[in-house]
Amino acid sequence: ATTQNFPKAKRLYLAIRTGQQIYGIVGIPMEKQTQPDAFTSSVLFSLLGECALALDNLRNAREKEEAAVLAKNEQLRANLLRSISHDLRTPLTSISGNADTLLHSYDMLDEQTRKQIFTDIHDDAQWLTELVENLLSITKIADGSVKLRLSDQVVDDIVSEALRHIDRRSTEHHITVDCGDVPLLIRVDAGLIVQVLINLVNNAVKYTTAGSDICITAIQQKKAVEICVSDNGPGIPDELKERVFEMFFAGGNPIGDSRRSLGLGLTLCQAIIHAHHGEITLKNNSPHGCIFSFTLPLSEVNLNE
CATH class of the missing domain: 1.10.287 (Helix Hairpins)
Structure with missing residues (x-):
């Protein structure tokens, strides 16, 4: 509208653009085939300019975010290759x-x-x-390709199965289990939760001296069950606690076997627990040592039924 090109058009089309970058087109209905007055045009182009700047900022932010993700992926890939080649x-x-x-x-x-x-x-x-x-x-x-095979499982059975597959050096430690007097039923993928317990117990075995105490406990908390793996070893410094679940982070504890230091076990544990909509945390044991605890959903099935 208002131009020699397609004079019968019923709208005036203006670009939302910054320089050569066009983000879109605005179509303004025109009842009369006349140009908008100077004030209206000024306000209109100001609005379009602000829209273009906002869209430009969004694009820049998105590009920065994508670049950061790529950089992180490249860093993870580099860390993986470096860790594998070394360890x-x-x-x-x-x-x-x-x-x-x-x-x-x-x-x-x-x-x-x-x-x-x-x-x-x-x-x-x-x-x-x-x-x-x-x-x-x-x-x-x-990547979401794992489909959880959920079933109702007794906590005692999962703990017993995990203890059958832990590091043979566990015989040098005192391992105790306390899941209470009442059987606790949870809704989980049994194989994955067994893997979580194996990794946590093996870590406790690896990073504590022979003769240390390792305790596995389970208690009910409302609609969830909290399972804890505690030890009385040297513990983890406070400044490193936030990083223990990072991929490839091993903490540099000299008690552990230095060659087995890829630091994937706790990352896997966290991924599995999050897939079950639970949480896994690390806190200090008293007077020294670590407590890794995680929550899992309580089954809706009653064992007495």
Whole structure:
């Protein structure tokens, strides 16, 4: 409207733009084929200019956010490659070296030495397998491809199953379980929650000295169950507590096995608990040590039914 191009048009079309960037077009109904007066045009172009600036700011903010996400993903990828290349070298070298020893010197080794070498190979291979499973689980949970297989489970049964698969060094610690006198029924994916308990107990075993106490407790809290894994080890400094659930963060605790330091276990635990709409936290144990606690939904089924 008001121009020689398509003079029969019933609207005046103006661009929302900044420089060469066009964000949209505004169509203004025109009853009379005349240009708006100077004041109306001034207000109109001011409004369009403000709209364009607002949209430009939104675009810039979105581009910055996308760039930050890309940078974070690149950093995670770089950390993963660096961690894998560094931390996997030791167990792989150990497996290769021990296997070579058995191949070329088997007859010259006594039975005790052979057994120790076989045990070392098994432990290193077991850790590598656990690492791969944790990586796959984190990836699947993060992209939503894991479908929780929810069922009603007794907490005691899940704890017992987890204790059957923990680190063999757990025999050097005092592990106790207290889930109360009344059976607690939760609605969970049993396999994933077993994995959470395995990771938490193994961490307690790894980062405490032989002879330390590790306690697993479960109590009901309204419509949820809180499960805690506590130890009386050296604990974690306050400045590091907020980072323990970060991927690749291992804390640098000298008591732990330095080669097993990818720091994926707690990240996986957090992802699994969040997928169950629960929370996992870390707090100090008294007088020293750590308490990892997480909540899970209580089942609506009554055990007495």
